[in-house]
Amino acid sequence: xxxxxxxxxxxxxxxxxxxxxxxxxxxxxxxxxxxxxxxxxxxxxxxxxxxxxxxxxxxxxxxxxxxxxxxxxxxxxxxxxxxxxxxxxxxxxxxxxxxxxxxxxxxxxxxxxxxxxxxxxxxxxxxxxxxxxxxxxxxxxxxxxxxxxxxxxxxxxxxxxxxxxxxxxxxxxxxxxxxxxxxxxxxxxxxxxxxxxxxxxxxxxxxxxxxxxxxxxxxxxxxxxxxxxxxxxxxxxxxxxxxxxxxxxxxxxxxxxxxxxxxxxxxxxxxxxxxxxxxxxxxxxxxxxxxxxxxxxxxxxxxxxxxxxxxxxxxxxxxxxxxxxxxxxxxxxxxxxxxxxxxxxxxxxxxxxxxxxxxxxxxxxxxxxxxxxxxxxxxxxxxxxxxxxxxxxxxxxxxxxxxxxxxxxxxxxxxxxxxxxxxxxxxxxxxxxxxxxxxxxxxxxxxxxxxxxxxxxxxxxxxxxxxxxxxxxxxxxxxxxxxxxxxxxxxxxxxxxxxxxxxxxxxxxxxxxxxxxxxxxxxxxxxxxxxxxxxxxxxxxxxxxxxxxxxxxxxxxxxxxxxxxxxxxxxxxxxxxxxxxxxxxxxxxxxxxxxxxxxxxxxxxxxxxxxxxxxxxxxxxxxxxxxxxxxxxxxxxxxxxxxxxxxxxxxxxxxxxxxxxxxxxxxxxxxxxxxxxxxxxxxxxxxxxxxxxxxxxxxxxxxxxxxxxxxxxxxxxxxxxxxxxxxxxxxxxxxxxxxxxxxxx
Numbered sequence: 001x002x003x004x005x006x007x008x009x010x011x012x013x014x015x016x017x018x019x020x021x022x023x024x025x026x027x028x029x030x031x032x033x034x035x036x037x038x039x040x041x042x043x044x045x046x047x048x049x050x051x052x053x054x055x056x057x058x059x060x061x062x063x064x065x066x067x068x069x070x071x072x073x074x075x076x077x078x079x080x081x082x083x084x085x086x087x088x089x090x091x092x093x094x095x096x097x098x099x100x101x102x103x104x105x106x107x108x109x110x111x112x113x114x115x116x117x118x119x120x121x122x123x124x125x126x127x128x129x130x131x132x133x134x135x136x137x138x139x140x141x142x143x144x145x146x147x148x149x150x151x152x153x154x155x156x157x158x159x160x161x162x163x164x165x166x167x168x169x170x171x172x173x174x175x176x177x178x179x180x181x182x183x184x185x186x187x188x189x190x191x192x193x194x195x196x197x198x199x200x201x202x203x204x205x206x207x208x209x210x211x212x213x214x215x216x217x218x219x220x221x222x223x224x225x226x227x228x229x230x231x232x233x234x235x236x237x238x239x240x241x242x243x244x245x246x247x248x249x250x251x252x253x254x255x256x257x258x259x260x261x262x263x264x265x266x267x268x269x270x271x272x273x274x275x276x277x278x279x280x281x282x283x284x285x286x287x288x289x290x291x292x293x294x295x296x297x298x299x300x301x302x303x304x305x306x307x308x309x310x311x312x313x314x315x316x317x318x319x320x321x322x323x324x325x326x327x328x329x330x331x332x333x334x335x336x337x338x339x340x341x342x343x344x345x346x347x348x349x350x351x352x353x354x355x356x357x358x359x360x361x362x363x364x365x366x367x368x369x370x371x372x373x374x375x376x377x378x379x380x381x382x383x384x385x386x387x388x389x390x391x392x393x394x395x396x397x398x399x400x401x402x403x404x405x406x407x408x409x410x411x412x413x414x415x416x417x418x419x420x421x422x423x424x425x426x427x428x429x430x431x432x433x434x435x436x437x438x439x440x441x442x443x444x445x446x447x448x449x450x451x452x453x454x455x456x457x458x459x460x461x462x463x464x465x466x467x468x469x470x471x472x473x474x475x476x477x478x479x480x481x482x483x484x485x486x487x488x489x490x491x492x493x494x495x496x497x498x499x500x501x502x503x504x505x506x507x508x509x510x511x512x513x514x515x516x517x518x519x520x521x522x523x524x525x526x527x528x529x530x531x532x533x534x535x536x537x538x539x540x541x542x543x544x545x546x547x548x549x550x551x552x553x554x555x556x557x558x559x560x561x562x563x564x565x566x567x568x569x570x571x572x573x574x575x576x577x578x579x580x581x582x583x584x585x586x587x588x589x590x591x592x593x594x595x596x597x598x599x600x601x602x603x604x605x606x607x608x609x610x611x612x613x614x615x616x617x618x619x620x621x622x623x624x625x626x627x628x629x630x631x632x633x634x635x636x637x638x639x640x641x642x643x644x645x646x647x648x649x650x651x652x653x654x655x656x657x658x659x660x661x662x663x664x665x666x667x668x669x670x671x672x673x674x675x676x677x678x679x680x681x682x683x684x685x686x687x688x689x690x691x692x693x694x695x696x697x698x699x700x701x702x703x704x705x706x707x708x709x710x711x712x713x714x715x716x717x718x719x720x721x722x723x724x725x726x727x728x729x730x731x732x733x734x735x736x737x738x739x740x741x742x743x744x745x
Contacts, residue, residue, distance in 0.1 A: 012067040012085055018092065018101045020061050027256045038332070039100065040256060047255045047332045048098065053078060057091065061101060144237020147249070151220075151227040158224070170276060177279035177301075180286050203292040210300050212247075214277050218312070219249035221273035222266060222320075226251040229262040260327050267323035271313035278304035316372075316379040325372075329365055337363050338373030345370075350444040352437025388412065389732060396733040404733045459718035464641060466632040466693075468650045468712040470704045473631075473694075475623030476574050478502060480613045482510070482565045489604045489619075492581040496573040496622060503603065503619050505569040510562055517559040524552040573622050579604070580706045582618040621706075628704040630662070632693045632712050637731045639691035641716040642667055648695045652710035655703065662697040664714070 025040040029049070037055040039048045050058065053074070060073050067085055074083045095101045158166065223233040226249075235250040254266040281301030288294045307313075315321040318335055326334045341363070347353040363369055388411045396404030426432050484505030496502060531543035573579070581602040599611035603619050613619070630650060634642055644667060650660040668691055695712075 015064050017063050017103045018061050020058050029258050049332050142238050144235050147236040151223045154224050155227050173279040177282040207296045215247045218270040218273050219247045221269040222249045222251045225266045225269035263327045264324050267320050270320045271308045274304040274308045316376045338369045341370050342373040352440040393732050401733045456722035459720050462719045463713045463715050464638050466634050466712045468710045469631050470708040471631050472623045472627040474627045475621040477621050478571050478619045480617040482568045483614050484569050486609050492604045500573045501570045503571040514562045521555045571619050577622040577624050580621040630695050634691045647715045650712045652708045654708050662695040665696040666694040
């Protein structure tokens, strides 16, 4: 028989001064594992599951209760099972930490449980309020209205509809949208960025209004589903999320439903509504012919799909998909349990601390919970970091890079404040410090320093990507010097001789000028002969012979110029070689009217016969296979890393399984005339514009095709990871370069 110390006996007989909170909502819930008691905290909106034994102890708590009385009551209720004093103390501490019980004198109660060190950690409510206060700068809810009357009306209308009609209204748009995405040709050929660039201010306002409607429809779907299954929906309002207002709907009472399927339907109602809206948007985008409405429909559908895949429907974030996963796994507070297990494993590995039991409730699937914790620990920083960088980058690109840095650092500080405060509070706890393994702690510090040094100082191999284009810098371009309509062209790829006509144009206006000038010259010649005869026959008269002779000379000069222009309508080859087409010209739409340009593709195409070519239009190029080479387009912020002699690997689109190797031969080239319009519009070495570099291939040059595009990887100097991160941040927060006034001419 073990005899306990007198101090322990005295502690077991002291009043705990604890009682269950009267505002807690407690409901029994049946599951495959048995009957559990689900508790809702109406203040923090957190949910807990207690076993029948834990629920019994919670209900027996009174201010005058002692540990010995609770142990005796437990033994009488669940005989022959007993509960040890240590287990009972830990359970009560968990209840206190989760604020499920109330007490009058915190310090005296904790000492009564035999944990005097715990009294030095401060008041948990004060720490929680401080952490919530910092995070409310980014995440805060404003009280809204009670939508129950409106939701009940919608539910009654849905009940009145036949079930077959309800299913058809939901599934038919989804099926049609899936078919359109798979087979409709407009979907694959639509350019989102081009559509956005053509939007006017009213179209942007319409799109923002529709996006807000989508969010309202999402939250309304949650509320309707909640009322459909009999749960309460007390509030719908606005919450402050990442410096932007969004709607929210309080359907937290769904956790009190005994049916797991009902809870899953309520949680999934919002993502399903987003998918339905996306399907409707896709159908409108493929059927509408008005370009602004079509672009807005595409934008709304993409927003709903992205919101479902990356935010609300993703179970790794604590939104709708997360609650669905909690019900499927029967793990309430899954995120808290996973975080507790990962934190315990990390503290045990680094500091030698023994992992304590999770205060979020019983863990039914330890392995799955741990895997979820690892996945969520990777995905959540990535998605929130992406959103924060996007906000800060938008500010920087608008011309305020310093403000972008300030906003980014401020948001990161607010997000990390609660975690840093909790870590500091734990390290200040004498009980925690006494359990730290000093050897393992020093090993952790040493490993951290070594990894930091490797990250900041040790250079690693590095490659940068670039856009590759096959051009012909030494080929002879063929330009239109006199505007006209296409009458005849040679097909591209044929061999031509010097002086051979490649394209023949016609200009009716020049032909009319030539006929008019011919007639004018004839009239002036006849008039000049008449004046000269008159002067010989009647010398006393003075006909304007000299003036007429000058007018005739001017008319003949004009006639020669027009004749020369008509001859220059024939575009001839200046050298022997192969006729290559010019850069491909895509049809484009003007911003204010739907008008297609005169010709598309290549002027050498048969379909462009009869189209008008302006002065300066590139008809084609004459060159030889030896003239072909590869030019690279480099981002301006990485051009200083590229030097002559560096190794380059290129993969072109016409031969994706063939890798070409070469070296940088020139850096900082000027724009070539034959450059593809798919590349940037800047010039080499201009501020913010692309920089061009040319490479010399070691093999495979005979297989090049003019204007073939592809990707290239350049092996640059080895660089530490820390410097790469710094360069990336500098490129993210750099302002957009000003657009030159002549960029569009």
